[in-house]
Amino acid sequence: xxxxxxxxxxxxxxxxxxxxxxxxxxxxxxxxxxxxxxxxxxxxxxxxxxxxxxxxxxxxxxxxxxxxxxxxxxxxxxxxxxxxxxxxxxxxxxxxxxxxxxxxxxxxxxxxxxxxxxxxxxxxxxxxxxxxxxxxxxxxxxxxxxxxxxxxxxxxxxxxxxxxxxxxxxxxxxxxxxxxxxxxxxxxxxxxxxxxxxxxxxxxxxxxxxxxxxxxxxxxxxxxxxxxxxxxxxxxxxxxxxxxxxxxxxxxxxxxxxxxxxxxxxxxxxxxxxxxxxxxxxxxxxxxxxxxxxx
Amino acid sequence: xxxxxxxxxxxxxxxxxxxxxxxxxxxxxxxxxxxxxxxxxxxxxxxxxxxxxxxxxxxxxxxxxxxxxxxxxxxxxxxxxxxxxxxxxxxxxxxxxxxxxxxxxxxxxxxxxxxxxxxxxxxxxxxxxxxxxxxxxxxxxxxxxxxxxxxxxxxxxxxxxxxxxxxxxxxxxxxxxxxxxxxxxxxxxxxxxxxxxxxxxxxxxxxxxxxxxxxxxxxxxxxxxxxxxxxxxxxxxxxxxxxxxxxxx
Numbered sequence: 001x002x003x004x005x006x007x008x009x010x011x012x013x014x015x016x017x018x019x020x021x022x023x024x025x026x027x028x029x030x031x032x033x034x035x036x037x038x039x040x041x042x043x044x045x046x047x048x049x050x051x052x053x054x055x056x057x058x059x060x061x062x063x064x065x066x067x068x069x070x071x072x073x074x075x076x077x078x079x080x081x082x083x084x085x086x087x088x089x090x091x092x093x094x095x096x097x098x099x100x101x102x103x104x105x106x107x108x109x110x111x112x113x114x115x116x117x118x119x120x121x122x123x124x125x126x127x128x129x130x131x132x133x134x135x136x137x138x139x140x141x142x143x144x145x146x147x148x149x150x151x152x153x154x155x156x157x158x159x160x161x162x163x164x165x166x167x168x169x170x171x172x173x174x175x176x177x178x179x180x181x182x183x184x185x186x187x188x189x190x191x192x193x194x195x196x197x198x199x200x201x202x203x204x205x206x207x208x209x210x211x212x213x214x215x216x217x218x219x220x221x222x223x224x225x226x227x228x229x230x231x232x233x234x235x236x237x238x239x240x241x242x243x244x245x246x247x248x249x250x251x252x253x254x255x256x257x258x259x260x261x262x263x264x265x266x267x268x269x270x271x272x273x274x275x276x277x278x279x280x281x282x283x284x285x286x287x288x289x290x291x292x293x294x295x
Numbered sequence: 296x297x298x299x300x301x302x303x304x305x306x307x308x309x310x311x312x313x314x315x316x317x318x319x320x321x322x323x324x325x326x327x328x329x330x331x332x333x334x335x336x337x338x339x340x341x342x343x344x345x346x347x348x349x350x351x352x353x354x355x356x357x358x359x360x361x362x363x364x365x366x367x368x369x370x371x372x373x374x375x376x377x378x379x380x381x382x383x384x385x386x387x388x389x390x391x392x393x394x395x396x397x398x399x400x401x402x403x404x405x406x407x408x409x410x411x412x413x414x415x416x417x418x419x420x421x422x423x424x425x426x427x428x429x430x431x432x433x434x435x436x437x438x439x440x441x442x443x444x445x446x447x448x449x450x451x452x453x454x455x456x457x458x459x460x461x462x463x464x465x466x467x468x469x470x471x472x473x474x475x476x477x478x479x480x481x482x483x484x485x486x487x488x489x490x491x492x493x494x495x496x497x498x499x500x501x502x503x504x505x506x507x508x509x510x511x512x513x514x515x516x517x518x519x520x521x522x523x524x525x526x527x528x529x530x531x532x533x534x535x536x537x538x539x540x541x542x543x544x
Contacts, residue, residue: 166390170400171374
């Protein structure tokens, strides 16, 4: 009698929680999109910002966000995946492994502003690069490595041992087993890790204020000289991202339509994250299907 | 002709001794069945023959295992050894890849890239594992879409593809239905013409049906071994008789 009652209560509880969460998320997303609806047009997405007058766009910031995402992923995925593989396949249980794990976990709960100041000290000042895309990307790598490492380690660990045994029994080396069997089987989890990382790259502001900078030189897309400050290929240029711009416009924007710009940029940011997630999952599933032969 | 000779083999998991002074010969082109109750060391023993125990932390091995007269722990490279001594596991464990890629996996890691050659190997191996007719139209579908029995024969085909000389089977039918089991047993009968087969089994009838020789393990010791008929109908040791007649285990 009692156990049935508890079962019913639990069921109701979970339904209520799930419904609440979904309603909350949907209203949040619709609110942001609704507020920003007037700005969701090509002109806003491509034109440069204006400081004192109405009608500025977010072109360079949007581009910087995407470029920063790509550069950060290029740096952090190989390192994070490599560390995950090490932790799952090579690290022997013991003091050293525990210290590494503890450090990774501590690093993952570090406030991003602290990571940002670390980036300012190391990647901006010590290297002499100044506020730059590359300093921002390296700072975000520090911020994201724990998650990337953890998620890769977990998804590699969850690959059944029977697959490793099958591979070894055919005469594979450890390396062949990892590359040809373990990592492909862990791919869905690794993709999830990349998506989580990417979401943080798009959304991060605090860690970028003092690393990638709060200004963005006008870009000339026909300029392919990587050392020119107006070239989109120059990774040593200062590059304000969308999230940083939203923060800046909100707190110190001088344009009369600052509020609308922030709303529009927030909606664009949200859509970007959404599009990236869908794209990454779609690509991941194609990759996985190609490898596994599932149709 | 003796394919494998095991001499005074001890195996320890840390402090625990799992195998005690095992002495056993395996005839070429025959089927040897390893029987005994759970935990008697038969699976541990079969895994010493392709050095799968190397993968487990804290395993220590004394004694010698000779394959064609060569000590596999001292004179043979482990990769070469596993090419010669293939293994089929208890639960079918195909890779999450296509049927074709599963079979081609071994040849590929050993450096065969030629598409025509690979096609030949895949077809030959699947035919030898009596699976070709069932999968020839879906070579490029996922191996996980096959039934359990088909998956196990695929694992056998995958093993055959690297052209081993010895095939180890660790309870290969324990997760399968009777019809799939029958197919695998028929396959073993066919395979022993070319390969030396060592099979761990829980199933007395299976040991009786497929094997030429039988070895009975108990508590890490090899109690008795010999031709299957003799071990089954005329056992020398009381414990063997008790086990075979179903008094324990």
